[in-house]
Amino acid sequence: MNKTMTATKGAFPGVRHDHGDCVAGALRAAEELCAQRGARLTKLRRRVFELVWSSHAPVGAYDLLRRLARERDGAAPPTVYRALDFLRGHGLIHRIESLNAFVGCCAPGLAHAGQFLICSACGTAAEIDDPRLDAAIEKRAKALGFAIQRKTIEVEGLCPPCQARRS
Amino acid sequence: MNKTMTATKGAFPGVRHDHGDCVAGALRAAEELCAQRGARLTKLRRRVFELVWSSHAPVGAYDLLRRLARERDGAAPPTVYRALDFLRGHGLIHRIESLNAFVGCCAPGLAHAGQFLICSACGTAAEIDDPRLDAAIEKRAKALGFAIQRKTIEVEGLCPPCQARRS
DNA sequence: TAAGATATGTTATATTATAACATTCTCAAA
DNA sequence: TTTGAGAATGTTATAATATAACATATCTTA
Numbered sequence: 001m002n003k004t005m006t007a008t009k010g011a012f013p014g015v016r017h018d019h020g021d022c023v024a025g026a027l028r029a030a031e032e033l034c035a036q037r038g039a040r041l042t043k044l045r046r047r048v049f050e051l052v053w054s055s056h057a058p059v060g061a062y063d064l065l066r067r068l069a070r071e072r073d074g075a076a077p078p079t080v081y082r083a084l085d086f087l088r089g090h091g092l093i094h095r096i097e098s099l100n101a102f103v104g105c106c107a108p109g110l111a112h113a114g115q116f117l118i119c120s121a122c123g124t125a126a127e128i129d130d131p132r133l134d135a136a137i138e139k140r141a142k143a144l145g146f147a148i149q150r151k152t153i154e155v156e157g158l159c160p161p162c163q164a165r166r167s
Numbered sequence: 168m169n170k171t172m173t174a175t176k177g178a179f180p181g182v183r184h185d186h187g188d189c190v191a192g193a194l195r196a197a198e199e200l201c202a203q204r205g206a207r208l209t210k211l212r213r214r215v216f217e218l219v220w221s222s223h224a225p226v227g228a229y230d231l232l233r234r235l236a237r238e239r240d241g242a243a244p245p246t247v248y249r250a251l252d253f254l255r256g257h258g259l260i261h262r263i264e265s266l267n268a269f270v271g272c273c274a275p276g277l278a279h280a281g282q283f284l285i286c287s288a289c290g291t292a293a294e295i296d297d298p299r300l301d302a303a304i305e306k307r308a309k310a311l312g313f314a315i316q317r318k319t320i321e322v323e324g325l326c327p328p329c330q331a332r333r334s
Numbered sequence: 335t336a337a338g339a340t341a342t343g344t345t346a347t348a349t350t351a352t353a354a355c356a357t358t359c360t361c362a363a364a
Numbered sequence: 365t366t367t368g369a370g371a372a373t374g375t376t377a378t379a380a381t382a383t384a385a386c387a388t389a390t391c392t393t394a
Contacts, residue, residue, distance in 0.1 A: 011311060040341080040391085042341070044341085044342075062382095074342090078344085078382090079342075079343080081381095082342075086341095097264040098319050117308060128311075130303060136299045140299075141284060144293070144295075145327040148324040152319065153319070156315075159312075160312040207360085211372085211373075228349095228350070229350070241373095242374095245373085245374080246375095248350095249373075
């Protein structure tokens with residue numbers, strides 16, 4: 001496996017991972033998906049996507065806006081929110097409800113629930129896709145006759161490096 | 168079991184459940200808990216608690232504020248948010264992150280994660296506390312060396328009555 | 335190239351939440 | 365029974381997040 005691998009699904013990206021590769025890979029995947037679907041990954045949308053992917057920590061919309069405004073005149077809230085809506089609609093990013101923030105999806109195109117472990121110290125979010133966890137939810141819902149439309153699983157805590165740093 | 172039972176944990180309250188009993192029971196539990204802890208469930212806090220409990224659907228803070236303002240002069244956002252903070256701090260209500268709204272806790276005083284099934288049609292939220300679900304999360308977190316602090320599990324979908332209503 | 339659809343620009347405003355300081359209330363010790 | 369300290373609430377202002385509505389530009393394809 002590549003030393004400079006992209007974020008591994010279900011784990012926290014290593015401290016020394018090559019984030020440039022991360023972003024490049026994500027962008028490639030996004031472009032492929034959009035091409036397949038005839039969706040237009042415009043300059044603006046691509047840029048917002050890159051900004052969301054600028055780290056593995058979820059980013060707020062107004063944070064994105066501030067950064068976008070540096071390089072583009074007249075960027076306003078709708079500029080960002082519309083791009084985010086597009087990206088979300090195509091499963092390229094997720095919204096972290098408990099943080100009002102957005103993070104790149106590590107498995108775009110794959111059906112998955114969007115389960116996250118989020119470090120409250122460094123902000124890093126690890127997207128996990130635990131089939132057991134998913135199964136447990138499906139099972140319980142089925143038992144109650146509940147028809148699932150959308151799942152939000154966000155677990156806040158300390159990632160291993162931050163635990164080490166504290167002790 | 169009582170015909171006019173309060174909300175059963177892990178299920179949607181029956182259409183014909185006696186909601187007055189629901190609220191009364193919740194209020195009794197809250198008073199007990201606060202008494203045990205020496206926490207002051209003041210008039211204002213009690214009233215906000217009742218308003219949150221006015222239905223099994225999560226209620227927004229400004230919704231609460233509007234209702235509170237009808238019966239109390241000078242009610243302002245902090246009035247409501249402070250009461251909500253108190254109630255949340257004592258585990259008497261939960262915040263539904265995906266809705267920016269608040270709902271009464273069906274099992275105050277018990278350690279539990281706050282797992283919800285939320286009907287997107289009628290708004291009703293059923294608090295489940297599925298040990299398997301919880302175990303699945305704990306297990307996965309442990310495997311990754313992640314130290315859990317807070318869990319947010321919110322599943323949106325259609326409750327049985329609303330499914331029936333649609334077909 | 336012109337028309338329709340899609341995307342973006344622009345202005346305004348809605349919704350949710352908190353900061354900061356003043357006043358009132360409560361409870362226990364003097 | 366005061367009184368003083370801490371807790372709770374009142375009050376004003378503002379921050380942070382998100383959307384509405386309409387104008388303009390750009391893309392696509394007939």
